[in-house]
Amino acid sequence: MQGMLVIISGPSGSGKGTVVKRLDPELGYALSISVTTRAPREGEEDGRDYFFTSEEDFHKMRAENALLEHAVYVGNYYGTPRKYVEEQIEKGKIVVLEIEVYGALQVKEKFPSAVLIFLMPPTLPELAQRLTNRGTEDMVTIEARLKKAMEEVPLISKYNYVVINDIIPEAVEKIDAIVNAERMKPMRSAEEIQKFIDSEAEMKEFLHSC
Numbered sequence: 001m002q003g004m005l006v007i008i009s010g011p012s013g014s015g016k017g018t019v020v021k022r023l024d025p026e027l028g029y030a031l032s033i034s035v036t037t038r039a040p041r042e043g044e045e046d047g048r049d050y051f052f053t054s055e056e057d058f059h060k061m062r063a064e065n066a067l068l069e070h071a072v073y074v075g076n077y078y079g080t081p082r083k084y085v086e087e088q089i090e091k092g093k094i095v096v097l098e099i100e101v102y103g104a105l106q107v108k109e110k111f112p113s114a115v116l117i118f119l120m121p122p123t124l125p126e127l128a129q130r131l132t133n134r135g136t137e138d139m140v141t142i143e144a145r146l147k148k149a150m151e152e153v154p155l156i157s158k159y160n161y162v163v164i165n166d167i168i169p170e171a172v173e174k175i176d177a178i179v180n181a182e183r184m185k186p187m188r189s190a191e192e193i194q195k196f197i198d199s200e201a202e203m204k205e206f207l208h209s210c
């Protein structure tokens, strides 16, 4: 099976992290872990949730071309380590990047076959409630993140799919369905098509034997 790149974006508080963590590795999903200069939240672990790093080291990675894309989000830098993504695609995995819109568009430029999914909470008040209930950010940061959510809306049209995240298991199922359908597109079925073509001699042999 050919590897593929799936990008999941959505406003802060849309439940992306939760949804993405439920994608089953047994089905071939491999989650990319980003690098960030943001301070860890309570409960977050270095190397599991993010690679937490200094601005200096982040810029060094950028300069060394070690990041596939990067962006600034509400005052912090975020980026996708290139090596892991390339290795996993090579292995035929469905590599999932949970990144914001500007980074997503950079990846789309480099990998036009990447599948872009925008995960959206049902309404803005619901989003505000999720962010305040989470209790991990102060009000100033929450307001900045809600403003950012509104800024991202016009870019949704650049995405391939929109999934409303109301009930988490249903959102996961919808992402699985998108990935399954995408895997059947002709551009990702080159191997299967070639196998079909290559079986012509066998077909002729069969006809002769009849």
Ligand code: 5GP
Pocket (backbone or CB within 6 Å): 009, 010, 011, 012, 016, 034, 035, 038, 069, 070, 071, 073, 078, 079, 080, 098, 099, 100, 101, 102, 103, 104
């Ligand atoms: P948070 O601080 O809530 O973990 O993430 C803030 C935003 O940064 C989210 O929209 C998240 O998807 C995005 N993000 C996380 N990692 C990356 C990355 O590597 N690149 C980009 N462009 N955005 C990222």
